[in-house]
Amino acid sequence: MSIDLSQFFEVFYEESFEGLDVMEAGLLELQPGECETETINTIFRAAHSIKGGSGTFGFTSVTEFTHVVETLLDQIRDGRRALTQTHIDLLLQSVDCLRDMLQALKAGEEPDSEQASLLKLQFDTILAGSLNLPKNGATEPTNEPTEETETGSVTGWLINFIPGKDILKTGNEPLYLIQELAALGELSVDIDLSAVGNLTEIEPEDCYFKWQFSLKSDCKREAITEIFEWIEDECEIDITQLSLNRNLPQPDLLAESEQTELINHPADISDKLSPAEVSTVSDNLTETDKASTSVKPKVTKPTESGSIRVGIEKVDSLINMVGELVITQAMLTQLSEGEFDDAKLASLKAGLAQLAHNTRDLQESVMRIRMLPISSVFSRFPRLVRDTSKKLNKQIELKLLGEHTELDKTLMEKISDPMVHLVRNAMDHGLEPADERIAAGKNETGKITLNAYHQGGNIVIEIIDDGRGLNTQKIRQKAIINGLINESDELTDEQLNMLIFEPGFSTADAVSDLSGRGVGMDVVRRNIQALNGTVELASTPGEGSIFTIRLPLTLAILDGQLARVGEHIYIIPLVNIIESLQINAQHISNLGGELDILRLREDYIPIVRLYDVFSHQPSTQNLTDGLLVVVENENEKVGIFVDELLSQQQVVIKSLEANYFKVDGISGATILGDGTVSLILDIAGVVKLSGLSARHHAMLATQAELAQA
């Protein structure tokens, strides 16, 4: 068979990684002692597909390892072995190990067999332990090849080959198989023709033969299974080892197949030790295993283009829209034929409106294709929390909210690492040890909540813990020691808390391997800012902290309002705008000389003069002559004063940084219909640039109080 299998590798890896995720999620649901058949079945199926796939592609190391995993799962599934915590832990480690192996294979490297063999040893120890239920009735025939070591006494193989009736219809030719077998050694073939009936009655396309081959060869079992690999599902095949010394077990009795497991592997562990000792051995193994994995630095693979799974209905709607687009285009083409008159003008306009509509719909659906539910990021946290809580010896409960919130795939991949960091920090520094929690009158189980939701054009991700909150005084001292602030600086608690995002800041007394090296938080912030996002922090001592990450939904297109300031035209993202209005001079009050406040219904809105912020020459400085665009920035309303509002349109975001730098108050650039460049406002940046600080907000609050009094 000379089909180039490598073209299917990508699919195999993708499916296998998905399978591993399924296994992991399932394992985390399992509780010791209980036996959720459906869950175990799901895990088993995933493991089985990985085994099957890796077998087809010849990744024997993966196949062999998965086989052992499968054996244990099978016993648990059939209720022959009660599920214990050790099993779950071991299975989870196996998932990690398989992931590493597959990743290595994907990168074209030889997978590290050391970890696998250590885990395999543990499996063997467990499998060698007596089953807690009687073995009767557990006689299912297994087609799985049992592993056998080549003892040297092997002289050949006895192969019973009973092809299915339809084998010829599916294009398989038994003759080729026989030829391939013959190539392995000296082959003698017996054919059983008993099934062949009356010649007038047989179906010419069916196969009625059965074969028995005896092959004199010292080849490995894999060599034979490989030949039958392609028709495995369509035939019954039974491979028995012929040896001088002993007759090898029939692999259809489980008790015996266990026996073979024992023979194959260092049997002394299970033979000499009592069950209690066995468990300590496996504990030790876990330790060494941990040690060996933590020593090896994980090589981060370079990011690749990857692929995306899209729901069929999304693709259907896309095709639908393209269809409509084609129709509109045909209509417009028709209009352009022949003489042009007034009657046609109306239909041309209608056609163009239709075209605009189609384009917009199409664009929206295309963007939707890139949107995936955030659950694919969230799903990695249950495992993380479980492992970390063990390491830290804290009881931690994880709550996930808003898992269906959709987010651009690119963003998703990039936000995951910062989130992992924040969650780890919350567990390590945020949550107190159980005794401290009880002393503080809290539930001894700490709680971490991940919450995602849409707000305007943003996605908001919150990481909430109910721990001790940030120690602002400690942060202050540390910041002074590190030279981030001066002894005399007076900072609000919020400002102090934000210092943890500064480079080189860490307050952890002891540096653990989890967090505390002080390289983390500034990297977290930098990564989030690189995605045009922000991260904020709110903390109440004794009650916990909330980290809020805000990200734009997508990175490519936005709805914009064109606004003019002097001779300059800027684009204000429509999602930021609450309303636009003409200013009534009576509702304006001036605070502290520079800041103008507009009273709008119940709100007091500070006014930011865009010409001032951007040092432009405006058409007017008089507030009543221009227009005020009320925007929302971090839950505060701010009025942006511009000369005039122009049209609204969708703009394609172009990078200003590609050839220039990041400009404060500007999030990007776009090209308008006439080919000129226009800059897109970054509202948060503009407000920051205007110096509208917390002090002003405090003044606003006072003003509001006064008004109410």
Place this chain on the structure above:
Amino acid sequence: MNIESLNAQLLENQELTPDTDADQYLSFEMAGEEYGIDILTVQEIRGWEQTTSIPNSPDYIKGVMNLRGTIVPVLDLRSKFGLPSVAYTPVTVVIILTIEQDNTNKTIGIVVDAVSDVYAIDNIQLKVPPSLEQNKNRQYIKGLAQVDESTLILLNLNQVL
């Protein structure tokens, strides 16, 4: 010379593989002096057109322009080098070139008075007078070269943004 013929000549010169050690330089005029830049960094030459200004940017940044869908910053080289600025005229040209800035390649436009010619200059001809070391624009000056009785100031505009 009009811009189209300049671009054609530019292309021709870039395609020619020099048979000597000489490098090709595009020369342009500014405040009565003649400057040269490595022709391989030059993408094209365009007439001056209105740019979109960038708020709170240095004076020498004239703004950004649309180069077939790419946003390209344009800088006034006179202003950057501290020369007196002049009004832009029909012969004012923008040279689009690729520079290295902070280890990445960026495409920028530079406004100069006029483009004059293309010269082949042997690297041996390059001279750096000691008095130049004091110049504040030293980092952009590769050296001086004599061409037909006149002096050409060869520039290297990396990090000019």
